Amino acid sequence: MAYAVGLALLACVEVLARAGSLRENLALALLLGVCTTLPLAFVFGPERALPVRGGAAVAVTAAGALALSPFRALTLAGVASQLACVYGLGRAGAPRLSGVLVLPYVVLALVSQDDTTTRVMAVLVATLASAAAATGITHHVRGALLAHSATERAFADTLLAHAARGERARIARELHDVVAHHISMIAVQAETARLTTPGLPPDGATRLLAIGDTARGALTEMRRLLGVLREDAEVGVTRRPQPGLHQLMELIDESRDAAGSRTRLIVSGPVTTLDPGIEVTAYRIVQEALTNARRHAPGAAVDVELRYAEDDLEIRVRDNGPGPGNGAETGPGAAERAGPGAVVPSTGHGLLGMRERATTVGGSLRTGAAAGGGFLVEARLPVRAEALA
Template sequence: MRAGGHIRMRGVLRHPRTPPAAAALLSLAAAVELLLRANGDIPLPLALSLALGTTVPVAALGGGATLGRGSRSSTSGAALPASAAAMLALAPFHVLTLAGLCALLVALHQAGRHGPRLLAVLLALPFVVYAVTAASAEGAGERVMTVLVAVCAGVAAGTGIARSARDTALVNSAAERAIAETLHEHAARGERARIARELHDVVAHHISMIAVQAETARLTTAGLPTAGAERFLAIGDTARTALTEMRRLLGVLREDAGPVTPDRRPQPGLEQIGELVDEARDASAAAVRLIVEGPVRPLDPGVELSAYRIVQEALTNSRRHAPGAPVDVELHYTQDALRLRVRDNGPSPHSSDGLDAGHGLLGMRERATMVGGELRAGPARRGGFLIEATFPAPVREHAA
């Protein structure tokens, strides 16, 4: 019941006819009060003019729309004459009515909420100044009335300004949330599209090679028993089925990622590490060195891609947590492994807790584990932060 009554009240306040009706009622009440208080000291036409000058502007507060949503120009245009008439009625002539005071407070509140905030302060300021400067020259009743008007005027303008600030903060907060959700969704779609590309370029390539090699072995192996040929045929069929299912999965990922611009470039590998280091050096204006030890040789595409992505993420984290610090990227090729080290020389080690769990250390560990490697990360002995990864990289014998 309370909620329904509140909604109905808000509907009444926002009705286009509410401001004129309120102005008419306040004007009638002010006129009746002046007639009852008339003592001949002030000409009645002058007193009525001041009373109407205070109450009639309320009709314009809605700006032809609603009392709660008046435009800035209509609110300012109504608050100025209402405040001027109220000040004249209070100070020289002492004929400010209760209805006029109500109209003044409504005008000041609306000016603070929908008009320029400085205007609301300036309109309320004369009442405060008058209460301070003229209170000693008035009688007790006049002093109470003057202080009451000044306090009410300041509160009305202040609550309007506070409501305006609150409304602005709510709008800004909603806009920030919408932008953050959009960016998060865009990043998630981009990540799904990237995963789909990597699955297609690495895993699908290996599965297709299994199918081709099984078919080749079945057709070219001399003296192959029938059972062996059937097994090779089954291997090829299974690989082709797996490839079909993977393509369906990739289709789902790409659909979920939304319309994206096709990226026809091959996935990066260790050959592009030099370009990555150059880009990091140019972006951070810091010393970034690439150190390569051992005989360089092509590795498994999955290993190369994982190593590249780990170096990329490590350089990004170094720029984020130790901006301007020198960074060393080391690749050490051994007989059966690739050892990767990325170390920044920041003034203090940045905690691994500061890295995003989805795209930081956890993501790098998952990449290393995916290809049979391992990754360690933590503060370096001589300061800074160190990331070490080891990948299996046996020497491959290429067929002639």
């Protein structure tokens, strides 16, 4: 705004300095001097809308053309304002309007054959205005290209970051689904060999125990590594704490609603808060057992029993479905040997996963036919620190 007012004052001073030649049209020349400069205040500024800028530039051009011919009152301040208008429109992204505003001066240069002063002035303004318009358009195109390049770089960086997160997530899945599974098997097999091998020397038992402990330590470190890998892979994912036994009632309710059958929770012994690892393991075992019951014994009633003891936590999940066909027999041909109507436990990773979870925390798990019918999942998890050592 200040620069427009300054140009208007300069235009008025210039008109008054030429008052001798403009004495008959002095008031009109002053008015045209103001009209060729003051609207410039509405051409610049990021808050100005393009129609407002265009209207102000058209007003400056119309006043300038009238001041040049027929009144010969165009001032240098008015010429500067005209150049600033076409430059501003070109830089604001209105190249056509910026070029159109040069045309009145081109027309004046062509029709003013008998007025050399007006013709020279019109040619000069048209030439300078064309150069100013071209400069403004060039700056606009350059700025648009720079902005486009910055957008492309930001998009490329986003794609790269997304690809990196996806790769971290893939590595985490591989570690969790493949490597962790095999390490768990090492721990399970080492513990099984130590407990079931007859005549095992004490030194061999010690070595097998060390193998199991090392495998469990490796699993702990791998969980920490998985947490680091998933930090970036889970951007935007709402993190929730690991479930525990205090959320078991919600799991029972969900299972009851999903299966449409009776599901009970029976708790005995003094209820205490256990180690978070034990609680997560217990929760996951119950969750998997309920899932297996819904899959293999749909509609059967399920009892979930927790027995808190001084040294361990006993978990029993029993359904009153058909149960396994022949004890806990599984494998190829088990369904045929089980007989009609019998349900054979899954040979997938559900039971193995529960056993691995229990073994990882130093516990044990047994599955098979329940007394009186149905299928039973029974786990014992240590709850004292020395039991976990």
